[in-house]
Amino acid sequence: MKEFPKNFLWGGATSANQYEGAYLEDGKGLSNVDLIPSGSQRLDVARGELDPKLLPDTAKFPARSAVDGYHHFKEDIAFMAKMNFKVYRFSISWSRIFPNGDDEQPNVAGLKYYEQVIDECLKYDIEPLITINHFDVPHNLIVKYDSWRNRKLIDFYLRLCETLFTHFKGKVHYWLTFNEINMILHLPYLAAGLTFKEHEDKLHVSYQAAHHQLIASAKAVLLGHKIDSSNQIGSMLAAGYIYPNTCNPIDAWDSLTEQRKNYFFSDVQVRVAYPNYALKYFEKIHFKLSKNTDDPTILKQGTVDFVSFSYYNSRVIGKADQDQTAGNLFASLKNPYLKTNEWGWQIDPLGFRITLNELYDRYQKPLFVVENGLGAKDTLSAKNKVNDTYRINYLHDHIQALKDAVT
Template sequence: MHGAFRKDFLWGGATAANQCEGAYNVDGRGLANVDVAPHGPERYAVVSGQRKMLDFEDGYYYPAQTGIDFYHHYKEDIALFAEMGFKTFRMSLAWTRIFPNGDEAEPNEAGLAFYEDVFRECQAHGIEPLVTITHFDCPIHLIKEYGGWRNRKLIDFYKNLATTIFTRYKGLVKYWLTFNEINMILHLPFMGAGLVFEEGENKEAVEYLAAHNELVASAWATKIAHEIDPEVKIGCMLAAGSYYPYSCRPGDVRQAQLDNQDNYFFVDVQSRGYYPAYAVKKLERLGIDVGMTDEDREILAANTVDFISFSYYSTRCSAGADNPDVEKTKGNAFAGAKNPYLQESQWGWAIDPLGFRITLNDLYDRYQKPLFVVENGLGAKDVVEEDGSINDDYRIDYLRQHIAAMRDAVTEDGVDLLGYTTWGPIDLVSAGTGEMSKRYGFIYVDRDDAGNGTLKRSKKKSFDWYKKVIATNGEDLA
């Protein structure tokens, strides 16, 4: 296994502004969609656009207001990442720190200065920032005034954001991602695109319209970035995980093919520069007009991404309509058939390291561009022992198996891989559930699901394990 990963392989961890920064009303920051996603049973209805909540309401706890207060702890946190040996740190910008409403002509200097400070802190520790422009992040003003990403005007607002940040952070950031998990528009549309649906509205038509606008905005951002700094690399970002047929029944196989197409559609456009035939036919069949212009076609074709990034937590399982009695998963936003051959996490997510290797192969075969794994990890409840230690062997085991599978994809299958960032190297608020108790980190944060706690940072057992993995460039996984 000697030399499995390239010498400059980018090991690190990934966060999102809305899940860790807090300081939601500090230094001129405006309100965003993720700020008003409450903790508790109504969260899913809100993030999926079924329940309209565009302001804080009495009786709810909103965990993004405080997150883990990365805003005031970033130096401490980045120092801990550096102690682990991070080569890269994936983070996102809060759009509303830079443009509080989203549609201003001029940015908020305090927001720009904060991120410059963070990037310089990373550089001081030899850490390369990997920055997501928007990670489930849409200004509330753009939702109330324009309807979110269903409105083409957001393309121009996003172009203004992109031009501002690429200019300001030239030389500080080499790797950018345009939209986090862009395919989540089809699963969590309020979170993914600021969409709220009116009664009787054609939900799917609105989702694909918003998707088109984000795809065009992504291509514009790629163009703008390369014009401002030809050295930067721009990636797309997919919530990945290959769909397996539930059985070899042809109906199941066909359903898996369709589900994979729905997932890959976004990257097909971002990587190839045009709508694939299956998507054109699907939209025609559904009577959906995304408002494609000649300029859109030109921008998409001329500005494909430099690399493909993705999150991987689990594979999924597809059953055809002629196989209705299969047991369903209770896991994340990708509902489907339950795979009887896989164990599950405490939150019902299938654990499938071999599926990680399969997904890496599927993506590399399909696109022939460098890949970057920008999220992978295990959400679990951690116990703090009386002596303060946190023995998260289950997390080490999960990551060990997945890194080994990733290594096989590189050494045996020839996948071109730029780097690997675990999700949540420090505990943060779960996007799907709003919980703190669903912990991913190597660093424990003293904060509970109700917002109580000191925010004190503590190293878990996995901290030293991942430090060793990075130091040996992925060779020592013991």
């Protein structure tokens, strides 16, 4: 059996809002993720259905402290080096660089922090892979401009991109424009800082905001290539194969329709234009996209260099007349052929391979698996170790599926 190539980029990932903490420290501004609580109201806020201002005083906000990586990144990267990481994906907190989002000049302390992180990676020959925007919108842009529903966000985002591309030129060569860009349709406040007015069509607002992000992504690709021709700039999806529940053609059609909602984003970012199925869908939901005359040219010119994605589990779709189960971000019908973790994630390494092959067949672009893993309630042994054979098995099976796909 063939082996992975020697230059294969093995590594791991964090995001600023789950890792850094250091809430408002060293000039950082308030962000949408700083206002998403833990507990039963988390999803209501993340979906834009509950205004964070209405949360009780007792609400807790995990992003504000996270795991305090802001103060521990050196030891963490040293551990990564011991694990032979070749790449480390992390994200930039927009409000750590531009505290209000519309600032004219960047926060020097924020740039210094990320430069230290990058230099620490390079010290161990670990390639930095930077997500420019990972579910992170400065709160001021939400309050003052209505976030990504406003086209002005494109220019503010590009100011961030230009700052990063210029400041870290020669040190960083791999970039992602938006984390899981398709999540704007599912968790619009978390993904894009979107809030909604009463009786407003949330889907229309989300697709308009998504258009602005797609234009911003294309412009970022053009800008990144102009500043440094060695930059490789990719898209990123929350991916996972969607099985039809039965061989009923209706279930098969529902599976295709749901998958198209995900691939719509990467279809635009790779195939240079809005696919016909998306335009037909917009007609069906009576949505008229607001766009500038040069937008099609921007999308055509600003295609991504590679496609990246997260994969945790597969899903099943069909008539909801049977039990449902949870996933990392999506609910699903239960698949009787798969085991689940304690939160209902369906463990499906073959679904991982199917996703890999489907994406490559669709786009013929290099693929980057930037998230994969298993959530579990771990316990420490008497020797302060985690005996997580369940996670080892999960990773073993998914790595084997990856190997089957690429070799």
